[in-house]
Amino acid sequence: MHDLTVIDPVTRIEGHAKITIAMDDAGQVAETRFHVTEFRGFEEFCKGRPVWEMPSLTARTCGICPVSHLLASAKAGDAVMGVNIPPTAVKLRRVANLGQIIQSHALSFFHLSAPDLLLGMDADPRIRNVFGLMAQDPDLARKGIRLRSFGQSVIEAIAGRKVHAPGIVPGGIAQPMTAETRDDIRERLDEAHGTATEALGLFKKLLDEFDREVNAFGYFPSLHMGLANPQGTWEHYDGTLTLVDHDGSTVVRGVEPADYRTILGEAGRWDSYLKSPYFKPRVEEDGKPEDGLYRVGPLARLNVCDTMGVPLADAELAEYRERAGGVANSSFYYHYARLIEIIAATERMAMHLDDADILDEKVRSQGGNNFKHAVGCSEAPRGTLFHEYTVDDHGILEDVNMIIATGQNNLAMNATVHQIATEWIDGPDIPEGVLNRLEAGIRAFDPCLSCSTHAIGQMPLVVDLVGPDGETIARRKRD
Amino acid sequence: MPERRTAVPVTFDGEDFEAYDDESVLQAARRNGIAIPALCYLEGLSVWGGCRVCVVEVAEDHRLRPACATPVKADMEIKVHTPRLDSYRKSILELLFAEGNHVCAVCVSNGRCELQDTAVEVGMDHVRYDQQAPARKVDASHAKYVFDHNRCILCTRCVRVCDEIEGAHVWDIAERGAGSEIIAEMDVPWGDAKSCTWCGKCVAACPTGSLFYHGKAVGEMEHSADIIRVLASARGKGEWLSPEVSL
Numbered sequence: 001m002h003d004l005t006v007i008d009p010v011t012r013i014e015g016h017a018k019i020t021i022a023m024d025d026a027g028q029v030a031e032t033r034f035h036v037t038e039f040r041g042f043e044e045f046c047k048g049r050p051v052w053e054m055p056s057l058t059a060r061t062c063g064i065c066p067v068s069h070l071l072a073s074a075k076a077g078d079a080v081m082g083v084n085i086p087p088t089a090v091k092l093r094r095v096a097n098l099g100q101i102i103q104s105h106a107l108s109f110f111h112l113s114a115p116d117l118l119l120g121m122d123a124d125p126r127i128r129n130v131f132g133l134m135a136q137d138p139d140l141a142r143k144g145i146r147l148r149s150f151g152q153s154v155i156e157a158i159a160g161r162k163v164h165a166p167g168i169v170p171g172g173i174a175q176p177m178t179a180e181t182r183d184d185i186r187e188r189l190d191e192a193h194g195t196a197t198e199a200l201g202l203f204k205k206l207l208d209e210f211d212r213e214v215n216a217f218g219y220f221p222s223l224h225m226g227l228a229n230p231q232g233t234w235e236h237y238d239g240t241l242t243l244v245d246h247d248g249s250t251v252v253r254g255v256e257p258a259d260y261r262t263i264l265g266e267a268g269r270w271d272s273y274l275k276s277p278y279f280k281p282r283v284e285e286d287g288k289p290e291d292g293l294y295r296v297g298p299l300a301r302l303n304v305c306d307t308m309g310v311p312l313a314d315a316e317l318a319e320y321r322e323r324a325g326g327v328a329n330s331s332f333y334y335h336y337a338r339l340i341e342i343i344a345a346t347e348r349m350a351m352h353l354d355d356a357d358i359l360d361e362k363v364r365s366q367g368g369n370n371f372k373h374a375v376g377c378s379e380a381p382r383g384t385l386f387h388e389y390t391v392d393d394h395g396i397l398e399d400v401n402m403i404i405a406t407g408q409n410n411l412a413m414n415a416t417v418h419q420i421a422t423e424w425i426d427g428p429d430i431p432e433g434v435l436n437r438l439e440a441g442i443r444a445f446d447p448c449l450s451c452s453t454h455a456i457g458q459m460p461l462v463v464d465l466v467g468p469d470g471e472t473i474a475r476r477k478r479d
Numbered sequence: 480m481p482e483r484r485t486a487v488p489v490t491f492d493g494e495d496f497e498a499y500d501d502e503s504v505l506q507a508a509r510r511n512g513i514a515i516p517a518l519c520y521l522e523g524l525s526v527w528g529g530c531r532v533c534v535v536e537v538a539e540d541h542r543l544r545p546a547c548a549t550p551v552k553a554d555m556e557i558k559v560h561t562p563r564l565d566s567y568r569k570s571i572l573e574l575l576f577a578e579g580n581h582v583c584a585v586c587v588s589n590g591r592c593e594l595q596d597t598a599v600e601v602g603m604d605h606v607r608y609d610q611q612a613p614a615r616k617v618d619a620s621h622a623k624y625v626f627d628h629n630r631c632i633l634c635t636r637c638v639r640v641c642d643e644i645e646g647a648h649v650w651d652i653a654e655r656g657a658g659s660e661i662i663a664e665m666d667v668p669w670g671d672a673k674s675c676t677w678c679g680k681c682v683a684a685c686p687t688g689s690l691f692y693h694g695k696a697v698g699e700m701e702h703s704a705d706i707i708r709v710l711a712s713a714r715g716k717g718e719w720l721s722p723e724v725s726l
Contacts, residue, residue: 050619050627056697057585164584169696366694368622394619394670395693 007435008037017447019417019438027427032418034410034442036274043400051080051369051395052170058387058402059164062448064107067100067155068380068405070168071237072387076376077170079258080391081367088360089172091352094237095185096158096168097378098345098352101236102192103151104381105298105338105345108446109199110144113335116440117206121213122433140202143195147342150192154349157181172364179359186353189346193312196342200316203339207323210332216423217441218331218416221246223279223294224303225408227257227379232306234313234344236379242304243279243294248327251279257377260386264403265292276410277403293411296383297445298337303327310351313344331416334444369395380405382446406447416441487553492560498551505533505546508559515559516568516597518575518686519634520547521704523711524643527635532571532597535559543567568601577608578657580615580629581687587700588688594632615660620670623693624682626661630689633659637681637690640707649675683707 008018017036024030042061049057055073059066071093078085085093115128119136127135134141152162158177159165167174207214223246227239241260243252255263265280267289278292294300308314320340324333352358369391376387383405390399420441424434484499491513498507503526508515517533520526528548535546538556543564546557558564575581575594583589615628638650638661649672653662663672682690683703691700 048617050617050625052694052696053585053587060585166589166696166698169699171694174696174699368693396617396619 007438017442019442021421021425021430021438023428029418029421029425032414032421033271034414034417035272036410037272039273043402046400047397049397051077051389051391051397054387054389054397055168055170056164056166061402061404063163064448065100065104065380065382066164067096067159067168068378068385069387070159070165071097071378072376072380072385074168074170074376075378076374076387076389078365079374079376080369080371080389080395081170081365082370083171083365083367085172085365086360086362088176088357089363089365090237091355091358092158092173092177092363093168095349095352095358096155096165097236098349099151099154099158101151101345101381102196102342103148103155104446105342106144106148106151108381108443109203109335109338110141110148112446113440113443114140114144116436116443117203117210117335121437121440122431125432125436128436140199143198147192147195150188153188154185157185169364171366174364176361176363177359182353182358186350189350189353193343193346196339196346197312200336200339200343203336204319207336212423213437213440214330214332216419217437217444218412218419219329220415220419221329222412222415223251223282223292224300224327225252225279225294225296226301226304226384227377228253228304228306230254233309234301234305234307234341236301236345241384244304244327246327246329248303257384257386258375260375260377260388260403265289266403272410274410275407277408278411290411290415293415294408295331295412296405296408297334297381298341299328299331299334300383301379302337302340308340308344310344310347312347313340316340316343331412331441331444334446338446369393382406382448383408404448406445409445409447413442413445413447416444487551487555489551489553489555489557491557493556498555500551500553502551503547504535504544504549504551504555504557507551508546508557513559514600515546516600517547518593518597518632519636521636521640521684522708524636524639524684524707527639530571530575530632530634532568532601534564534567534571536561536564565601569603572598572601572603573606573608575632576603576606577610578613579632580612585697586630586688587691587695587697588630588702589698591698591701592688593686593702593704611657613657618663618669619693620668621672621675621677621693622670623677624669624679625691625693626663626669627689627691628660630687631661632687632689633661634686635661636684636686636704636707637661640680640684644707644711645676645678645680647674647676647678650681680707680710 004022006018006020020033021029022031042058046057055070058069058073061069111130115133119128119132155165156162159167223243225243227235228242229235229239241255241257245251252263263280264277267276267278269276276289278289279294283289283292308317320336373390378385385405386403388401389397392398417438420438424437484501486497487500489496489498491508496511505515515533519530526548528545531545533546534543536558537544583595618626641650642648649663650661652659653666654660663669664674684707685702688700
């Protein structure tokens with residue numbers, strides 16, 4: 001190896017990362033790495049805090065998807081208490097999560113990825129951003145910003161604040177919804193739905209122009225994991241863990257989120273703060289985590305469900321599957337899946353808001369500290385999110401494990417970077433447009449890296465001493 | 480019995496006011512509508528003078544004195560706001576924030592906290608001192624209440640209200656200096672303190688998010704120090720059970 005190309009930082013993502021590409025003597029790609037270079041540490045400093053505080057504390061993990069952490073944490077709190085929360089509280093939590101999916105997906109599509117898609121991967125980097133998009137298509141940019149604003153307003157209406165809202169608590173929701181709030185959201189839903197439909201139409205027109213990207217942006221067989229309910233309908237709040245393979249065959253169905261450790265393992269890498277969860281049954285003892293690579297998020301959710309459960313999104317799902325040839329295995333389709341999920345979210349939100357009991361004032365269950373171990377799980381915009389807590393007799397945290405959606409896509413993002421690098425790089429001269437494609441490959445996953453790096457003192461380290469003939473002479477290992 | 484108090488003239492920041500000779504400077508100021516921030520002082524409890532947030536200057540010697548523990552004297556010229564006093568108050572608040580683990584954003588008392596309000600009042604917008612980040616415990620052993628020592632500013636309101644109003648004397652201060660902490664009985668978990676009557680007066684009196692009810696999430700804890708004021712002093716003021724006094 002004689003040359004190393006570094007993209008640092010990777011731009012238009014949430015968090016800090018870099019990509020390194022090592023070239024061999026022939027000037028071809030030898031090795032690639034996606035490194036997450038920031039550290040957060042929530043798993044450590046949350047120890048010793050009361051479980052009641054955890055939703056608001058862990059919501060600080062992320063300014064983009066705090067609702068996901070609020071939900072997973074509050075659900076873990078529900079389980080510590082051992083209570084069922086009131087049906088209206090479930091609906092309000094669902095509406096808040098739908099609002100979150102809308103705003104986060106709108107951010108990913110319009111603000112972060114649309115510049116690549118609409119202005120071109122090879123466009124001048126000085127205009128290849130949201131401001132360039134505003135200059136070229138101000139109407140679309142404005143609609144995208146308003147769509148995100150709508151999602152944020154839904155969160156504020158239910159949980160009290162757009163970011164880091166205090167209103168989602170163990171036991172339910174802090175305040176019931178008012179008729180005025182319900183009517184306000186209901187009035188704005190049509191516009192949100194219209195914007196999502198327009199963006200989806202635009203994306204479908206563009207899709208043919210990105211044929212090479214579709215086939216090289218993380219286009220490989222893998223497992224896909226997400227929550228699905230017993231009827232096989234798209235889920236974002238409850239349900240059980242479902243995994244399908246690249247050919248659509250069901251690998252796992254009906255695993256309770258609380259039992260996630262029976263199917264998921266976690267590996268650390270020396271060159272990244274992001275841990276790499278993997279599907280345990282596919283990795284042999286001392287085997288590579290890559291053997292258990294799976295993807296989560298919009299792409300996976302649409303792959304594991306049979307239907308979206310709402311008519312307009314179902315029609316789009318049918319076309320999506322036709323274009324993808326069944327299960328979508330290209331990470332470029334994350335964008336497509338994201339837009340279908342926005343449509344589904346608006347339809348589902350309308351259903352919940354039209355429920356007669358959505359204004360019911362009973363929105364919180366009370367309970368003590370009845371169980372010492374609990375797992376809370378929800379579908380974040382970027383994929384399945386787990387919060388696992390162990391508490392003492394009085395509800396004080398003794399252990400915290402968080403498996404963040406972005407971490408679960410770590411192996412897939414590494415594979416995607418490698419695939420893009422080998423597809424586009426030929427020799428030491430790497431055009432800017434190719435570097436942007438490497439970043440865009442990561443952007444397709446919409447990673448939230450600041451969400452994802454929490455374990456401390458758990459970074460396994462393996463040092464191999466390799467002799468001149470390539471044989472491993474000695475190995476030092478830190479678990 | 481007719482009130483036998485002697486009114487004396489004083490000035491606050493150069494303006495003439497009338498005070499009583501049995502009042503503290505803080506009491507006289509508040510009765511005259513002059514705001515002096517204070518944290519450890521709570522009407523109805525004995526004076527502690529520990530937080531020093533209520534410092535004022537008196538013209539005769541320009542010494543800094545705690546307004547809560549300084550008796551009024553005739554013709555006292557009291558300075559409440561000078562650049563020096565405002566600066567010291569801000570510094571005291573910064574020291575309090577640096578000494579404990581105060582993270583307002585995730586505190587049960589966020590938005591309803593005397594410490595937070597006082598910091599805003601004195602214009603504390605950042606902390607210049609190194610955060611001490613002490614390793615302190617959260618005592619959640621009581622079935623009804625939680626004591627988060629991370630948020631304790633050692634104002635001793637809980638100690639005094641339990642001793643002077645409830646008569647249980649569950650709380651005390653252990654250790655010295657920076658190691659000082661509030662303990663229950665002979666340093667047992669609160670849930671094991673047999674002298675605790677579960678009355679909740681300590682929780683009501685707490686000016687921060689240190690004492691709160693089990694199950695309260697962020698921003699949900701509302702302390703009610705006014706209850707203590709009424710319990711302690713309403714009878715003497717003829718306010719007892721008066722319809723005008725609401726808890």
